[in-house]
Amino acid sequence: SQQGEEDPQALSIQEGENATMNCSYKTSINNLQWYRQNSGRGLVHLILIRSNEREKHSGRLRVTLDTSKKSSSLLITASRAADTASYFCATATSGGYQKVTFGTGTKLQVIP
Amino acid sequence: DTEVTQTPKHLVMGMTNKKSLKCEQHMGHRAMYWYKQKAKKPPELMFVYSYEKLSINESVPSRFSPECPNSSLLNLHLHALQPEDSALYLCASSRRLLGTERSSGANVLTFGAGSRLTVL
Numbered sequence: 001s002q003q004g005e006e007d008p009q010a011l012s013i014q015e016g017e018n019a020t021m022n023c024s025y026k027t028s029i030n031n032l033q034w035y036r037q038n039s040g041r042g043l044v045h046l047i048l049i050r051s052n053e054r055e056k057h058s059g060r061l062r063v064t065l066d067t068s069k070k071s072s073s074l075l076i077t078a079s080r081a082a083d084t085a086s087y088f089c090a091t092a093t094s095g096g097y098q099k100v101t102f103g104t105g106t107k108l109q110v111i112p
Numbered sequence: 113d114t115e116v117t118q119t120p121k122h123l124v125m126g127m128t129n130k131k132s133l134k135c136e137q138h139m140g141h142r143a144m145y146w147y148k149q150k151a152k153k154p155p156e157l158m159f160v161y162s163y164e165k166l167s168i169n170e171s172v173p174s175r176f177s178p179e180c181p182n183s184s185l186l187n188l189h190l191h192a193l194q195p196e197d198s199a200l201y202l203c204a205s206s207r208r209l210l211g212t213e214r215s216s217g218a219n220v221l222t223f224g225a226g227s228r229l230t231v232l
Contacts, residue, residue: 031219042116042202042223043155088154092219098210099168100221102154 004089004103012109019076021106023089024069030098032065033090034074037105043088046074081112115139118203118224126232127193133227135186135203143167143209144186145221146178147202155202161186162209193231200226 004025013019023032031050035043049056049065049072056063062075076083088105092098116137125131135144143162147155160168161180175197177189186203204221 033220035221035223040200040226040228042118042225043204043221044223045220048219090221092210098219099157100210101157105154 004091004101006087006089006103006106008106009104010107010109012111013079015079015081015110015112017079019079019083019108019110021074021087021089021108023072023074023103025072025089025091025103026070027091027093029067029091029093031092032063032072033092033100034061034063034072035088035090035102037086037088039085046087076108079108079110081110084108084110116203116205116222116224118201118227120227121225122228122230124230124232125190125193127195129193130189130191132190133188133201133203133229135188135224136184137205137222138184139205139207139222140183141205141207141222142183143206144180145204145206146186146188147204147223149200149202149226151199159188160209167209190229193229195231198230200228202226 004023006023033048034046037043047058047063049063060077065072086105086107089103090100092100119134145160146158149155157170158172159178164180175192179187203224
């Protein structure tokens with residue numbers, strides 16, 4: 001069963017606007033990652049945040065993590081049409097082997 | 113080379129056929145993974161190989177048979193599949209088995225573009 005639940009399930013915005021996606025998870029984690037998937041293609045790693053970090057930036061991406069609430073958010077600023085894709089949070093469980101489990105995903109459409 | 117290459121891109125097979133999906137990487141990664149993704153669902157882990165040895169089998173039916181002939185190749189042999197096995201099959205790799213290194217780079221999965229399987 002998947003670890004993360006994401007909301008919204010789908011998001012449609014105009015180019016230039018910011019997009020925020022949220023992820024909630026259930027058990028203790030070592031780190032949380034965000035991946036992007038263009039339609040019918042493989043996933044591409046975007047950013048990783050460790051359980052002892054609260055915020056991380058990479059280009060137009062900002063990720064926050066609140067371990068007390070077991071939640072994370074991904075903010076994409078100044079969105080572009082090319083950002084249209086599905087975005088998945090993925091949690092790596094604590095322990096010897098970190099099984100990476102994907103959330104339900106948010107389908108983002110950026111309208112030019 | 114920072115890619116994971118999967119072949120074929122598309123495969124249509126009958127329930128009595130035997131076919132194979134192939135995955136190749138030349139990044140020196142020693143952990144390789146098979147994921148299955150149904151439409152509008154997240155990827156689900158099937159198998160994990162570490163140093164060419166099967167480390168994890170997520171209770172996958174025996175009609176799926178993985179093989180890791182060397183550190184660069186990962187195969188998924190398919191036999192007697194059912195129509196509900198139709199899905200996108202994703203191969204991924206990581207430098208080492210996740211959790212066995214402290215560096216964040218070891219915790220990242222690099223995915224191939226996937227093989228779209230249709231079982232008739």
